Amino acid sequence: MSTLSNLYDTFFDWELIWDTVPKLITVGLPNTLILAASSGVIGTVIGLGLAVAGISRSRWLRWPARVYTDVFRGLPAAVVILLIGLGFGPTLTQFTGSRSPFPLGIAALSLMAAAYFGEIFRSGIQSVDSGQLEASRALGFSYRRSMALVVVPQGIRRVLPATVNQFISLIKDSSLIYFLGLLASQRELFRVGQDTAAQTGNLSPLLAAGVFYLILTIPLTHLVNYIDKRLRSGKADTSGTLDPVKVSLVVER
Numbered sequence: 001m002s003t004l005s006n007l008y009d010t011f012f013d014w015e016l017i018w019d020t021v022p023k024l025i026t027v028g029l030p031n032t033l034i035l036a037a038s039s040g041v042i043g044t045v046i047g048l049g050l051a052v053a054g055i056s057r058s059r060w061l062r063w064p065a066r067v068y069t070d071v072f073r074g075l076p077a078a079v080v081i082l083l084i085g086l087g088f089g090p091t092l093t094q095f096t097g098s099r100s101p102f103p104l105g106i107a108a109l110s111l112m113a114a115a116y117f118g119e120i121f122r123s124g125i126q127s128v129d130s131g132q133l134e135a136s137r138a139l140g141f142s143y144r145r146s147m148a149l150v151v152v153p154q155g156i157r158r159v160l161p162a163t164v165n166q167f168i169s170l171i172k173d174s175s176l177i178y179f180l181g182l183l184a185s186q187r188e189l190f191r192v193g194q195d196t197a198a199q200t201g202n203l204s205p206l207l208a209a210g211v212f213y214l215i216l217t218i219p220l221t222h223l224v225n226y227i228d229k230r231l232r233s234g235k236a237d238t239s240g241t242l243d244p245v246k247v248s249l250v251v252e253r
Contacts, residue, residue: 013204020196020205024212028189032216035102035174035188039109040167046110047117048156052147054122065118072115077108077173084108085180101180109177113170120162125155161228168217168224189213 053065072080085104093099128151136146156163175190182191193209 010203011207013202016196016200016202016204017208020193020208023192023196024189024209027185027187028192028209029212031186032171032174032188035106035109035177036167036171038106039113039174040170042106042110043113043117043170044163046114048121048152050114050118051121051125052152054118055125069115069118072112073119075112077112078176078179080112081105081108081176081179084111085177089180100186101177101182102186105174105177105180109170109173112173113166116166116169117163120159120166121152121156124157124159124162125152127158128154161224164220164224164227168220171216171220172213 050065050069053061054069056062056065084107085101088104088107089099089101092104125147132154133143133146133151136150137143141149174188177188178191178194182188187195189209189212193206196205197203
């Protein structure tokens, strides 16, 4: 019983948890969302460019995109963050006078996310039937307009669940920014929980930070399942009325 009691006190010190929650909400949560949202938007834009370049007819676009994707998908996230953060940190400080690790952290997360987003979008675009491109070309569209208006939108729609899954990974990877050193006001969820746990010698604050990550990621996981279901089944007809033409056909029969 003493062992179980020690474990309970280690993970479930409720007083310590409630003392940590305000810091998690006011400091950790906003910074985590800033890191994830910023890198998600930038990574999506770069990834879409990589996807288009990866299926380009020009090898001068195709091969650099594939090399980029292979490199940033093959390197661990911690290595990329340290290389960019510590390598470009002094230069950024020299030019801007700011020592905030956020710009370089967002840059590192964006570059990694772009490689994954690029592969996701490329697979979605290539899954679109070639007849769609041929039909749009037959209507007089150029190759670029056909891709931009017909093929790419359909491809992105097909990979929305995978895109949301990658955004969930970004939320979790944002915890690695602490490698670059954070001020008290810059700490994300993980760092807030870790610092309090280190000060008190109790893991309850870290457990509280984990709960906040679950609060962010579980709804997104269910959103992925909902989007996937809607894409597979289509939108249900809730109007409760039949088309007049269909009604006349039923009456005639």
